[in-house]
Amino acid sequence: MKRSIQFVLNGKATKADCRPDMTVLEWLRGEALLRGTKEGCAEGDCGACSVLLMRRNVEQQGEWLPANSCILLMGQLEGTALMTVEGLAAEAEDGHAVQRQMAENGSSQCGFCTPGIAVSLAGLLQRKEQPNEAQIHDALAGNLCRCTGYRPIVEAAQSAANSAAQIPLPTPEGPAAEIGDTDCSFYLPGTLDELLSLLADHPEATLLAGGTDIVLDVAHARARWPKTILTRHVAELRKIEASATTLTFGGAVTWEEALPHLERHWPSFATLVRRFGSTQIRSMGTIAGNLGTASPIGDGAPALLVLGAYLILAGPSGEREMPLDEFFLDYRKSALDKGEIIRAICVPLPTPDLTFRVYKVSKRYDQDISTVCGAFALKVDGETIVNARVAYGGMAAIPKRCIKAEAALEGERLDGPSLTAAKKAIEEAFSPMSDMRGSATYRSLAAANLLERFALDIDGETVEVMAL
Ligand SMILES: Cc1cc2nc3c(=O)[nH]c(=O)nc-3n(C[C@H](O)[C@H](O)[C@H](O)COP(=O)(O)OP(=O)(O)OC[C@H]3O[C@@H](n4cnc5c(N)ncnc54)[C@H](O)[C@@H]3O)c2cc1C
Ligand code: FES
Ligand code: FES
Structure with missing residues (x-):
């Protein structure tokens, strides 16, 4: 028996005992009962399911990046951290600066789209303290619908830029080499040699990088992957x-x-x-x-x-x-x-x-x-x-x-x-x-x-x- 998935969720160390090939969106809404993250298209297009994922960049620095939880697998959370719209709300007594400004500025969209927009904008303010208008539009390009107006959202982002505090980067324990159980194994090699020998031992395994193409099989076609090998943590590939x-x-x-x-x-x-x-x-x-x-x-x-x-x-x-x-x-x-x-x-x-x-x-x-x-x-x-x-x-x-x-x-x-x-x-x-x-x-x-x-x-x- 391998072990459960361990990561930091909204600032708290968390263990998930689900299949690693379950989508994060399904787990958040169905098991963690965090239903602020919405399901719109379930194929990466609408942004309603946006979350922030902490990842190490090629310089090995941690950063919060937006991701579509409908095409993100639970196994991809192992050894990292996740922030949902509920986590943002808990950042300050009256919510994250983006949430406050969206409320005050009349920028709310429908209940499906607003949480994803807030998450995308909060992610942008992590990367750029004073984004210009083009950068704001770029950050929102994956939040498809803004029925009730673009302008108030841009203004809310600009106002929030002056007061948004940086979301702390947690220090989760490094990823385990293997998670899941016998029905569903998820391998997280750290070196190229480990990756190649896993591929040799499990030729039937799914090779997974970001998952923005292949996880559509899970999100749409309900595919189940008995074995998955993640490339993300292989030092030589990063x-x-x-x-x-x-x-x-x-x-x-x-x-x-x-x-x-x-x-x-x-x-x-x-x-x-x-x-x-x-x-x-x-x-x-x-x-x-x-x-x-x-x-x-x-x-x-x-x-x-x-x-x-x-x-x-x-x-x-x-x-x-x-x-x-x-x-x-x-x-x-x-x-x-x-x-x-x-x-x-x-x-x-x-x-x-x-x-x-x-x-x-x-x-x-x-x-x-x-x-x-x-x-x-x-x-x-x-x-x-x-x-x-x-x-x-x-x-x-x-x-x-x-x-x-x-x-x-x-x-x-x-x-x-x-x-x-x-x-x-x-x-x-x-x-x-x-x-x-x-x-x-x-x-x-x-x-x-x-x-x-x-x-x-x-x-x-x-x-x-x-x-x-
Ligand atoms: C909403 C949406 C918008 C998109 N827009 C675009 C777009 O504008 N243009 C575009 O070209 N694509 C687009 N895509 C498709 C997709 O995002 C890209 O093809 C992306 O680069 C796939 O990378 P990934 O890491 O997510 O691949 P994954 O989905 O993880 O893997 C894709 C395939 O590549 C294989 N693979 C991964 N890494 C390696 C490796 N190191 N060696 C060998 N095989 C490997 C996997 O086994 C799998 O078969 C879009 C997808 C979505 C969902
Ligand atoms: S539900 Fe539409 S992007 Fe995920
Ligand atoms: S459908 Fe939600 S803002 Fe348009």
């Missing part, structure tokens, strides 16, 4: 390292952790990532998890493909390097062998002759899956393109480069004739599908036009970034 030529993200680095690095080297990539889900999703979701899904509409792949990224895969017979180009085999099928994981994602740092942009076309600006995502990287000598990379998501069963469009551009100037030839190559190379996000014709046209947008963009014309 690093971001830079050499003179390459930036390397460990296989458990989240999008939110990667964001400042992307901002520094590839601002266009950072703009895309700020539209990747919401703060709740980016704080949990990892780059490796995004690639690991081998989803045709994963937003990370097109940009990483044109930047020449490669992966370090670690498995039972050691490590191997693989260009990202070779990783996606078919719809949701990757080149990972049994027992192998993505140990790191390596991205060559930009050289002065590189021009790079990535664009996402989605129905909604924030928190939406791409209809088409196009990424472009050119190396130019004088006015001649010496190297072109063009890649798309949403256009085929896998994220894919368009070799014919690249050939149409190389050796040419980026002008009318080369653009026409490359756009024709894009339309001929892909046969996208029609679905609720867009018809095949729309996707083909949008993909080709994104190349033109890139050309206009780098020519100095201002192209408004808009959700189409």
Whole structure:
């Protein structure tokens, strides 16, 4: 018999004797009887279930980050701390500053959405003492509905910024290596060797990173996972390292952790990532998890493909390097062998002759899956393109480069004739599908036009970034 899940809940050391693959939302409402945390969509979209989770960042400092408890598993709480809307209310006699200001400022929304909004804003004030308006909107992008008005909520956040006290960071006992019982085991390895030997011993186990993709199986399809291996605590996977030529993200680095690095080297990539889900999703979701899904509409792949990224895969017979180009085999099928994981994602740092942009076309600006995502990287000598990379998501069963469009551009100037030839190559190379996000014709046209947008963009014309 392994042991129960131990964590700090609203400041108190807590033991939960439930299955580690139960969602935190289910446990909070059903077992802990903390029903301020609401269930709206149960798939990470609406923010009604937002909680604050204490996690160690890549610098090993603890911080409170927002998460969607509907797609967070109880096993992910082991050795950490959780703050719910009730915990916030208990922070001061008359509630947390955000709660007070929302009440005084007439910012309350419906009973489902208000708690999640308060939690998201309290989380923001932990990270930024005096957030600007853009940062407030960004923090709320994962709280979908604000029926009764956006303005009073922003004002409440601004007023609360002057009086919000920092929520103390508890010091829970470090995570146990194994929790749960024989029906449901949850493994929390601390080193890469431990992780690989667990995978070898339990090849049927679910490999779990942030869970923002795979936990939907539990939240929606009521899947039960007899064995789960969490990557989060593996020290080797929690690093971001830079050499003179390459930036390397460990296989458990989240999008939110990667964001400042992307901002520094590839601002266009950072703009895309700020539209990747919401703060709740980016704080949990990892780059490796995004690639690991081998989803045709994963937003990370097109940009990483044109930047020449490669992966370090670690498995039972050691490590191997693989260009990202070779990783996606078919719809949701990757080149990972049994027992192998993505140990790191390596991205060559930009050289002065590189021009790079990535664009996402989605129905909604924030928190939406791409209809088409196009990424472009050119190396130019004088006015001649010496190297072109063009890649798309949403256009085929896998994220894919368009070799014919690249050939149409190389050796040419980026002008009318080369653009026409490359756009024709894009339309001929892909046969996208029609679905609720867009018809095949729309996707083909949008993909080709994104190349033109890139050309206009780098020519100095201002192209408004808009959700189409
Ligand atoms: C509301 C919502 C919004 C979203 N918005 C976007 C979006 O805008 N753009 C987008 O691209 N995606 C989006 N996603 C999908 C998801 O958030 C991302 O794909 C995320 O990067 C997944 O990372 P994760 O750590 O949560 O992966 P998990 O769900 O933990 O795992 C996903 C898969 O990757 C595998 N895996 C994890 N780590 C490794 C590793 N180190 N090596 C090998 N395999 C591994 C897992 O076994 C699993 O098969 C969204 C999801 C939700 C719920
Ligand atoms: S219930 Fe909607 S995000 Fe969790
Ligand atoms: S449904 Fe709750 S504020 Fe709109």
